[in-house]
Amino acid sequence: MVIKYGDKMTESVSSKYSSSKYIKPPLLRFLLMIFFIFFLAICPLIDWPMGPAHLSWGAHILGWGLYVVFIVSSFYMVYIDNKRDKEAGEL
Amino acid sequence: MNLQYGIIMLSYLVLMLAIGLYVSKRVKGLKDYWIAGGSQGAEVVGLSYTSTHVSGSSFMGAIGVTSFLGYNFLPVMAISAAAPWFSFQFLGERLRKVAERIGALTLPDIFEARYETSKIKLLVAMIFIVGFIPYLVAQLKGGATVFNVFLGVDYRYGLLIFGLIVVLYTVIGGMYAVMWTDLIQAIIMLVGFVILIPVALNFVGGFSSLNAQYGAIDPNLLKLTGVKPVMWIVTGIIFWSIFQMGGGIAPIVRFFAAKDTKTMRRAFIYAVCACSFIYGAYIVLAPAGLVMFPDNTNADMFIPLMIKELLPPLVGGILMGALLAAMMSTIDSVLLIIGSAASRDIFQKFIKPEAPEKTQLLVARVFTFIIGVVAIIIALNPPAVILWLTTFTWSINSAAFAIPLVATFWWRRATKMGAILGISTGAIVCFLWYFAGWTMYNAWNVWPLNIWPGVIGGAIGGLVLVVASYLTKPVSKETLDTFYT
Numbered sequence: 415m416v417i418k419y420g421d422k423m424t425e426s427v428s429s430k431y432s433s434s435k436y437i438k439p440p441l442l443r444f445l446l447m448i449f450f451i452f453f454l455a456i457c458p459l460i461d462w463p464m465g466p467a468h469l470s471w472g473a474h475i476l477g478w479g480l481y482v483v484f485i486v487s488s489f490y491m492v493y494i495d496n497k498r499d500k501e502a503g504e505l
Numbered sequence: 506m507n508l509q510y511g512i513i514m515l516s517y518l519v520l521m522l523a524i525g526l527y528v529s530k531r532v533k534g535l536k537d538y539w540i541a542g543g544s545q546g547a548e549v550v551g552l553s554y555t556s557t558h559v560s561g562s563s564f565m566g567a568i569g570v571t572s573f574l575g576y577n578f579l580p581v582m583a584i585s586a587a588a589p590w591f592s593f594q595f596l597g598e599r600l601r602k603v604a605e606r607i608g609a610l611t612l613p614d615i616f617e618a619r620y621e622t623s624k625i626k627l628l629v630a631m632i633f634i635v636g637f638i639p640y641l642v643a644q645l646k647g648g649a650t651v652f653n654v655f656l657g658v659d660y661r662y663g664l665l666i667f668g669l670i671v672v673l674y675t676v677i678g679g680m681y682a683v684m685w686t687d688l689i690q691a692i693i694m695l696v697g698f699v700i701l702i703p704v705a706l707n708f709v710g711g712f713s714s715l716n717a718q719y720g721a722i723d724p725n726l727l728k729l730t731g732v733k734p735v736m737w738i739v740t741g742i743i744f745w746s747i748f749q750m751g752g753g754i755a756p757i758v759r760f761f762a763a764k765d766t767k768t769m770r771r772a773f774i775y776a777v778c779a780c781s782f783i784y785g786a787y788i789v790l791a792p793a794g795l796v797m798f799p800d801n802t803n804a805d806m807f808i809p810l811m812i813k814e815l816l817p818p819l820v821g822g823i824l825m826g827a828l829l830a831a832m833m834s835t836i837d838s839v840l841l842i843i844g845s846a847a848s849r850d851i852f853q854k855f856i857k858p859e860a861p862e863k864t865q866l867l868v869a870r871v872f873t874f875i876i877g878v879v880a881i882i883i884a885l886n887p888p889a890v891i892l893w894l895t896t897f898t899w900s901i902n903s904a905a906f907a908i909p910l911v912a913t914f915w916w917r918r919a920t921k922m923g924a925i926l927g928i929s930t931g932a933i934v935c936f937l938w939y940f941a942g943w944t945m946y947n948a949w950n951v952w953p954l955n956i957w958p959g960v961i962g963g964a965i966g967g968l969v970l971v972v973a974s975y976l977t978k979p980v981s982k983e984t985l986d987t988f989y990t
Contacts, residue, residue, distance in 0.1 A: 417618040417984075419608035481781040484586055488777040491594065492770045505767060 513822025525674025525682035538679035551775025553687030556834035564831035569804025571791035575726030589776035630850035672877030690830030697827030751907030755838035844873030904935035904962025923974030931966025
């Protein structure tokens with residue numbers, strides 16, 4: 415039993431996608447994301463990268479570096495998703 | 506000074522109302538009202554996600570908290586920029602595709618379809634209504650306080666002006682109005698920070714000087730292991746990265762409105778860049794706030810004080826608009842979620858399912874209006890219990906929904922009983938963790954073992970979901986095919 419809302423729209427959409435390999439689980443990506451978060455979570459435990467010699471710069475590297483990772487990895491994720499879907503003729 | 510601020514802020518509110526009313530002409534039916542026709546572009550989806558995610562509490566309160574806790578709190582603050590990373594990647598594309606396939610307009614619709622029971626729809630809708638009203642009240646209170654502090658307007662009048670304008674454009678324009686005003690609000694927030702960062706940095710003498718002065722106030726402020734216990738920071742990072750998906754239901758609802766897959770991916774880029782910039786700005790502004798105003802003890806006041814002291818009224822007025830924008834974009838989105846839970850998920854589903862679409866649209870507007878007015882009335886004189894509830898509304902939602910949402914789209918074996926028990930257990934454990942903190946330390950913000958309640962609740966709720974799912978029968982193959990192929 416599939417619960418649907420608005421049969422007309424559902425029919426057209428489901429027929430469009432019914433035979434496709436439409437949704438793929440990028441499991442590796444999720445594992446990497448979770449690893450990254452836990453890696454960051456470990457920083458306070460070992461006081462890294464905040465050694466006494468580079469007190470303030472460590473914070474900036476941590477802060478700004480994080481955003482660079484977010485943005486660059488996001489572009490990369492979108493790039494590989496688009497590439498994969500184009501190759502499969504789904505985009 | 507007050508008059509100039511007043512004119513700019515009032516112009517800003519009128520602009521929001523005008524945008525809301527203008528786009529409301531596109532609302533022809535329920536799909537337009539709840540998900541903006543499912544036809545929105547990447548800029549609108551990505552930036553409205555951002556402005557809703559960055560609420561007034563994070564714009565004001567979080568910067569203040571970071572000021573007082575120093576670099577110790579920095580990873581928790583920084584990781585908030587990962588919100589779109591997780592929300593878009595875990596939920597975004599899948600949620601939009603499944604919603605399109607089954608014609609779903611709300612998250613409870615999705616839960617009902619995935620788990621083949623209307624009981625879960627009722628449970629989720631009830632949690633949304635009970636959980637989000639205190640949050641709505643707190644945001645309204647914040648907006649009225651800004652009027653009171655900066656314009657000298659009586660709190661009640663400020664609340665009525667601010668509250669009624671947001672309620673009005675939300676009621677009339679639905680998701681169209683919410684998303685388009687959110688887009689403008691996100692742009693104003695970004696412009697606001699672009700102005701404020703160099704001004705603040707210049708005032709404190711640059712990065713190195715900022716750090717030196719910040720450390721001079723208290724050397725512990727420069728240490729990651731400084732002020733708060735390690736476990737508090739570690740679980741805080743986990744909470745604000747992974748579990749925020751459940752608490753941040755309002756931003757996620759935008760995914761229903763995206764035009765197609767390509768739009769979702771571009772929206773993801775917009776959201777990541779905008780969130781990274783805004784939370785990156787906090788890294789500068791938080792220490793600068795304490796350096797500039799070392800005698801200030803009110804965490805919420807650092808940003809307003811910077812605006813008032815550093816900027817001329819015209820520019821300051823724009824920044825004030827950014828402050829209001831942070832609150833308004835959250836209020837309108839939360840109001841729409843509660844409205845949809847009450848009208849579509851409860852009234853339309855359980856009370857009058859055969860009502861024609863025109864009637865349902867009217868009911869949607871009436872419910873949204875009533876909820877907005879009730880929230881304004883409560884905010885006129887909010888009881889202490891409401892403000893306490895606000896402190897853990899977000900956590901309870903996170904604990905209840907983060908793991909079940911991911912399971913809904915990624916785990917075929919998740920069952921009806923697993924989801925119901927997982928959601929309920931997550932919420933209950935989270936509340937009990939707060940309660941244990943209250944009993945042990947007589948405070949809502951100190952918790953056993955220094956573990957954030959949302960994390961412990963979410964983890965135990967997730968565990969219950971997994972165990973209960975393995976012990977019960979999976980949903981039909983037809984439903985699984987709809988969600989996972």
